[in-house]
Amino acid sequence: MSPTNASSPTALAGIKVLDLSRVLAGPWCTQMLADLGADVVKVERPVAGDDTRHWGPPFLRDDAGNETREASYFNSCNRNKRSITIDMARPEGQQLIREMARQADVVVENFKVGGLAQYGLDYDSLRQVNPRLIYCSITGFGQDGPYAERAGYDLMVQAMCGLMSITGHADGQPGGGPLKVGVAVIDVFTGLYASNAILAALNARHHTGQGQYIDMALLDVGMAVLANQASGFLATDKAPGRAGNIHPSLAPYQDFVTSDGNVLLAIGNDGQFARFCAAIGEAAWAQDARFATNTARVQNRAALLERMLPVMATRTTAEWIALFEDKAVPCGPINNVAQAFDDPQVRARGLRVDLPRDTGDGISHVDGVANPMRMSGTPVVLRSAPPALGQHTEQVLADMGLNATQIKDLQTKGIV
Numbered sequence: 001m002s003p004t005n006a007s008s009p010t011a012l013a014g015i016k017v018l019d020l021s022r023v024l025a026g027p028w029c030t031q032m033l034a035d036l037g038a039d040v041v042k043v044e045r046p047v048a049g050d051d052t053r054h055w056g057p058p059f060l061r062d063d064a065g066n067e068t069r070e071a072s073y074f075n076s077c078n079r080n081k082r083s084i085t086i087d088m089a090r091p092e093g094q095q096l097i098r099e100m101a102r103q104a105d106v107v108v109e110n111f112k113v114g115g116l117a118q119y120g121l122d123y124d125s126l127r128q129v130n131p132r133l134i135y136c137s138i139t140g141f142g143q144d145g146p147y148a149e150r151a152g153y154d155l156m157v158q159a160m161c162g163l164m165s166i167t168g169h170a171d172g173q174p175g176g177g178p179l180k181v182g183v184a185v186i187d188v189f190t191g192l193y194a195s196n197a198i199l200a201a202l203n204a205r206h207h208t209g210q211g212q213y214i215d216m217a218l219l220d221v222g223m224a225v226l227a228n229q230a231s232g233f234l235a236t237d238k239a240p241g242r243a244g245n246i247h248p249s250l251a252p253y254q255d256f257v258t259s260d261g262n263v264l265l266a267i268g269n270d271g272q273f274a275r276f277c278a279a280i281g282e283a284a285w286a287q288d289a290r291f292a293t294n295t296a297r298v299q300n301r302a303a304l305l306e307r308m309l310p311v312m313a314t315r316t317t318a319e320w321i322a323l324f325e326d327k328a329v330p331c332g333p334i335n336n337v338a339q340a341f342d343d344p345q346v347r348a349r350g351l352r353v354d355l356p357r358d359t360g361d362g363i364s365h366v367d368g369v370a371n372p373m374r375m376s377g378t379p380v381v382l383r384s385a386p387p388a389l390g391q392h393t394e395q396v397l398a399d400m401g402l403n404a405t406q407i408k409d410l411q412t413k414g415i416v
Contacts, residue, residue, distance in 0.1 A: 010037020011378040015202065018100050019043065019081065020109035020121070022050040024154070024184055025218065026138050027077040028191025030108050033198065034080035035371045035380045038106075041396055042078065042387070043097060046085040046414065049389040050074060062362035075366050075386045077191075079355055082392035085416055092415045094119045099400060101126045101133060106198055110138040113148050123213045133211040134201040136194055142217035152218050154184035161186070161222030162239075166229055169244040178242070190221045251297040251304060252276075255334060256312035263317045266330040270294060276329045280311055357385035390416075 015038040019030040027042075027050070034040040044050055056071030087093040098120065101107055107126065109116060116122045123135040137143065140152010158164050158180050168179030194216045201212050223230065228249065229240050240248060245264075247253035252273075255262050267273050270293055274286040285291050285307065290300040297304055312320070317333055324331040335343065341352055351370045357363055366385035373380050393416050397407045410416045 008381050009378050010381050011375065012036040012038040015039070015106065016104045017041070017106040017108065018097070018104040020097070020107060020111070020116075021138065022110065023052055024077055024187035025190040025194070025216075026108050026110040027052075028188055029136070029138070029194040029198070030081065031077050031079060032191065032195040032371075033106070035373075035382065037378070037381060040081040041100065041392070042081045042083045043088070043100075044083055044085050044389060046087055046390070046416070049083075049085070050078070052077075053389065060363060060366065063364050064362065066362075068361075068363065070363075075368065078386035079366075079368055080381075080383050081387055082396055083387035083390055084393045084396045085390035087415050088119055088121065090415055092410065092413070094121060096397075096400075096410075096416070097121055098126065098129060100396075102129045103400070104130070105132070105134060105202065107133060107135045108138070108194070108198075109136070112151065113139055113143055127211065131210055132205060134198055134205065134214065135211065136198055136214040136216060138190060138194055138216045138218075140218050142220060143215045147219070154187045154218065155180055157186045157218040157222045161219060162226060162229075163222060166226075166240050166242055168242045170242045173244065176242070185225070186218050186222045189225050190216055190218050193221055193224075246301070249298060250294060251301050252308060256309065258315060258317045258320060259313055260316045262334045263312070263320045264332050264334055266332075268294075268330070272329055273297070275327050276324070279323055279327050279329065282307075282311070353382055355382060355385035357388075359388040359391055361388060 012033060015033070017030055017033050017038045017040040019026070019040050019042040021027055021030065022044070030040045030042070042050075048054075052071060052074040054069075054071055055073040056069075058072045060068050060070045060072055060075070062068055086096055088097055101121070107123075109121075114122070117125070123133075123137070126135060127133055139148070140157065141147035141150055158167075159178070163186070164178040164180055167181060169176040171177065194214065197214045197216065201214060205211060232248070233239055245254045250268055252265050252267050255264050265276070267276060270286075273291070273294075274283075277283050277286040285304075289296065291297050291304055315323070321331055321333065333339070340346060346352070349370075351372075353368050353370045355366050355368050357366055368382075368385070371380040371382070393411075394407055397410070397416065402410075407416075
């Protein structure tokens with residue numbers, strides 16, 4: 001799929017975002033704003049850039065098929081942005097960033113607590129030059145509390161918030177033990193929560209004329225996304241445990257071995273279960289008091305699985321999917337990532353996108369994943385691939401009003 005027409009109207013047209021973040025949570029937030037039409041300028045360290053530019057393998061390949069030293073990780077969360085390199089440890093670099101903040105609507109940063117105060121780039125400093133500024137700080141543990149000074153990473157927070165205690169097979173089962181999720185979900189969720197908070201603050205500014213400070217913490221988000229598992233604990237004072245692919249509150253809602261692999265059943269109500277039973281020739285199961293309601297099925301899960309497991313092993317995965325296709329029984333394959341991208345529905349929805357890149361480094365395009373938000377009036381616009389390091393430095397400085405001589409002087413001094 002090619003990028004969306006760049007001339008389409010966008011929800012955040014005219015909004016300027018100064019992105020001082022790196023790695024995943026902050027860049028995921030600012031990529032969301034960029035997809036919605038904001039002008040996001042990403043400030044990176046000269047020479048090194050964002051840490052994730054080097055988090056490989058895997059690395060990108062150029063148009064000739066040769067592996068580069070540009071990690072694909074960076075490209076997951078930095079499209080639609082402009083990159084400028086600035087040495088913020090130097091006063092001249094700090095002044096440039098202050099001027100950018102003066103002209104910006106939003107600043108997003110994920111330095112350690114108090115880390116930007118030494119440069120005069122913290123919220124209290126920047127709101128003096130721009131009272132309308134919305135300033136979002138993303139840290140591991142927030143701006144206060146006993147852990148505020150600690151560095152925080154997704155894996156650490158997955159462990160601390162309890163997510164790993166409910167992910168994986170139960171102790172005593174093959175492969176049992178705590179397990180991280182296969183994607184850095186706390187970082188991703190934090191980016192999404194942060195972008196939501198920023199959009200709310202922009203709306204509030206329409207009424208007050210004032211910006212505000214947003215304190216986002218990975219641990220806070222980790223606790224929040226425990227969702228029903230947290231609610232279950234709060235209702236019972238009993239910590240939930242790991243149950244593999246079994247759902248603690250639904251049955252049958254899990255994977256099953258078939259004659260040639262595995263299949264996933266996600267039966268969420270009694271009507272679906274009755275249709276399942278009729279389709280497999282076991283209509284009596286749905287009338288059995290032990291299985292007639294979801295609560296009963298959860299309470300009698302072992303007895304239900306004793307009956308289901310041998311039946312599910314009698315057909316192939318494709319045969320089960322075909323059988324339930326027109327019966328409103330949720331059933332599907334367990335794909336790997338390659339199979340997922342090749343799925344007819346994924347292809348039909350255009351979820352793989354080809355983003356243009358014009359940097360003269362032998363990479364003319366970068367494949368990415370489409371933003372899932374489908375908006376009829378102000379659609380998401382995918383304009384460009386993630387930028388090369390410092391690709392837009394001269395352009396951004398010129399937009400700020402600097403002339404060619406001033407830009408050359410900054411480059412000669414190594415400030416940009």
